[in-house]
Amino acid sequence: CVTCLSDDVPVREAAKLSCGHYWCNECLKRIFILSLTDPAHMPPKCCTDEHVPLKHVDKLLNYETKKLWNKKYIEYTSSNRIYCPKPNCGEWIQPKEIHNNVGKCSQCRTKVCAMCNGKAHGDGECPKDEDLMRFIEIAKKNKFQRCYSCRAMVELERGCNHMTCRCTAEFCYVCGDKWKTCKC
Structure with a gap:
């Protein structure tokens, strides 16, 4: 074996x-x-x-x-996976359950914005999440990077700048662009 x-x-x-x-x-x-x-x-x-x-x-x-x-x-293997934001749920929302950028959780029936992955908030721009903005600012100061595909935050402890996210997207740690599309 x-x-x-x-x-x-x-x-x-x-x-x-x-x-x-x-x-x-x-x-x-x-x-x-x-x-x-x-x-x-x-x-x-x-x-x-x-x-x-x-x-x-x-x-x-x-x-x-x-x-x-x-x-x-x-x-x-679905791109742009959306999960229910309701605490104690987190169920994956299948693409067939998303219409006009609003998904519906099959478990708890919560309506979810497919743009920001928060609770559905009607038309217009997604509301600013102040906690998320502070977290992103701290992460940038500490040289973290976000996956371009799933938006997960990653930290490079050692090794090269070629990152493979848990969602399987590959990107450059320096600039955050899709792998082999930058000049870093």
Whole structure:
């Protein structure tokens, strides 16, 4: 198994991927479970951009897990994800639930502005969030950067300026632009 480096896995308990690597069933199951909570691992991949086919985990995951995985796949691979801002909810609002920049949470029915991700506030400009503005100012002073895609705040502790956000967007840490579009 290329993941756990075990040489003792019988071929019938492993999957051969298109890249030629073998993954044991335990590692396959583990990465698919991890991908439910970590968008960076959705969909699971080996050493290429091709994702691991679902057929390899069909008998390893129960029906509920497969159903949840399909839901999370749609969520994590959607661009500009919107989540319910109501405390104790945070449900993902599917694109089909967003009309005229207003989404409706399927769990608590809260109406959400798709522009600012706050509670719906009618037409016009989104209200200024003073706490958010202060946070952004402090973050800038401390040399944090925001992801251009999901607006998450990131900090570079060490390494190069090529950032990969948890939403999988890649950008330059220096200027915040999409990776390979700047001259930094």
